[in-house]
Amino acid sequence: MSQTLRCEVCVVGAGPAGCTVAAELAGRGIDVALIEREQVPRPKCCAGGLSVGARKLISSDVSEAMECEIKALRVSSVGNREVSWHEERPFMYTVAREVLDTSLWVSCIASGARMIDGQRVVAAENTAGGVHLTCATCEVDARIVVCADGTKGTTACQLGIVVNKDVALGFAYLVQKPAGWRRNDEVELILGLADATYGWMFPRNDYLSVGVECHDRRVDWRATVACLFRHLGLENEPVTADCAHPIPSVRRPYKQAEKSALVVGDAAGLCDPLTGEGIRNALLSARMAADVVAAEVRNAEPDIRAYEESVMTRLIPEIEAGRRLLRAMKLLGAAAMVGLRDEDRIGRACARLLRGETTYAGLLSSALGVSGVLRILGEGRE
Numbered sequence: 001m002s003q004t005l006r007c008e009v010c011v012v013g014a015g016p017a018g019c020t021v022a023a024e025l026a027g028r029g030i031d032v033a034l035i036e037r038e039q040v041p042r043p044k045c046c047a048g049g050l051s052v053g054a055r056k057l058i059s060s061d062v063s064e065a066m067e068c069e070i071k072a073l074r075v076s077s078v079g080n081r082e083v084s085w086h087e088e089r090p091f092m093y094t095v096a097r098e099v100l101d102t103s104l105w106v107s108c109i110a111s112g113a114r115m116i117d118g119q120r121v122v123a124a125e126n127t128a129g130g131v132h133l134t135c136a137t138c139e140v141d142a143r144i145v146v147c148a149d150g151t152k153g154t155t156a157c158q159l160g161i162v163v164n165k166d167v168a169l170g171f172a173y174l175v176q177k178p179a180g181w182r183r184n185d186e187v188e189l190i191l192g193l194a195d196a197t198y199g200w201m202f203p204r205n206d207y208l209s210v211g212v213e214c215h216d217r218r219v220d221w222r223a224t225v226a227c228l229f230r231h232l233g234l235e236n237e238p239v240t241a242d243c244a245h246p247i248p249s250v251r252r253p254y255k256q257a258e259k260s261a262l263v264v265g266d267a268a269g270l271c272d273p274l275t276g277e278g279i280r281n282a283l284l285s286a287r288m289a290a291d292v293v294a295a296e297v298r299n300a301e302p303d304i305r306a307y308e309e310s311v312m313t314r315l316i317p318e319i320e321a322g323r324r325l326l327r328a329m330k331l332l333g334a335a336a337m338v339g340l341r342d343e344d345r346i347g348r349a350c351a352r353l354l355r356g357e358t359t360y361a362g363l364l365s366s367a368l369g370v371s372g373v374l375r376i377l378g379e380g381r382e
């Protein structure tokens with residue numbers, strides 16, 4: 001018979017969301033077990049962009065993972081227009097994602113969480129005392145479960161939390177950095193690639209992180225990626241690694257908590273629909289979850305609905321605004337480049353967004369001078 005582990009809180013999944021919630025709770029003296037299906041360190045498909053806004057939400061030492069400091073943004077289109085902005089202060093970093101996630105895992109251990117890797121949660125059910133989890137070779141009884149098992153996670157659904165989401169596909173490549181590469185503080189976004197929302201090129205220490213985010217599954221992504229590589233002049237450079245993974249953004253009707261379970265990060269579909277940035281909301285939702293769980297877990301009847309309210313107030317409005325902006329970008333297509341060319345404030349606004357100094361809502365209420373975009377946004381429907 002397999003062993004049963006008992007804990008106050010069980011966290012499923014050791015990405016940025018799961019590690020953050022586990023470390024926060026363990027740091028407050030709560031008995032937490034974190035269960036990860038892979039052996040740590042584990043790979044994670046990601047472009048490796050960490051916004052300054054996300055960095056501010058990490059309290060542990062992740063310096064080992066940090067690579068380039070980004071202060072410049074170039075936007076180009078396959079029609080060969082391009083525009084760039086330079087900032088005094090960084091608005092983003094690039095990171096080695098495996099190293100970042102391992103650092104977060106190590107800080108969880110230091111905060112006192114019980115960490116179990118190489119153990120997949122295969123079934124979850126609500127019980128009178130909380131939640132019962134069946135894992136590959138053990139059982140777990142917990143008062144509260146935090147589902148942090150990423151885009152493809154099924155734990156929340158098994159516990160009655162159905163997350164409706166749009167799913168884009170991200171295709172990411174690591175290309176050996178060409179000799180003499182000097183643009184180590186600049187990221188490039190590429191527009192006008194078939195129906196792909198955008199392509200990216202982020203500098204890393206030894207590589208260029210290159211990829212596309214596709215919102216339409218009918219798109220011939222191989223042709224799109226080939227077009228991106230040609231546009232960047234990288235078609236003859238060796239590709240060291242590649243991967244593809246869904247990027248989820250939640251949509252109505254919203255549900256993030258039920259009985260003794262709540263859902264955070266990608267499992268809750270909290271990526272920005274416009275940019276695909278997901279680490280920041282993974283960290284934010286984890287912190288919000290930790291606050292509610294810490295306050296409730298020792299009550300006779302824990303009530304975790306306040307988590308849902310926090311997500312609805314702080315994260316959902318931005319996700320909805322991001323979706324409207326995405327719709328506007330698709331409608332404008334290449335014409336968006338014309339607006340960008342004349343609009344210095346847009347570059348500054350992007351930097352402020354990434355630093356967490358403003359929000360989409362804040363930007364839309366300021367006079368950006370792109371009245372056509374604003375009109376389209378106003379007409380956008382959820």
Ligand SMILES: Cc1cc2nc3c(=O)[nH]c(=O)nc-3n(C[C@H](O)[C@H](O)[C@H](O)COP(=O)(O)OP(=O)(O)OC[C@H]3O[C@@H](n4cnc5c(N)ncnc54)[C@H](O)[C@@H]3O)c2cc1C
Binds near residue numbers: 016036046149267
């Ligand atoms: C191609 C691509 C590029 C991206 N680039 C960026 C970027 O540059 N910047 C950015 O901010 N975001 C980026 N993202 C999004 C970002 O990677 C995610 O938003 C982020 O990883 C979410 O963190 P998480 O902790 O919620 O989930 P994850 O990091 O996915 O972690 C979930 C964990 O749960 C584990 N798990 C799953 N099922 C089980 C189970 N049954 N039992 C136990 N464990 C389980 C998994 O092994 C995994 O370790 C990108 C995504 C893609 C696909």
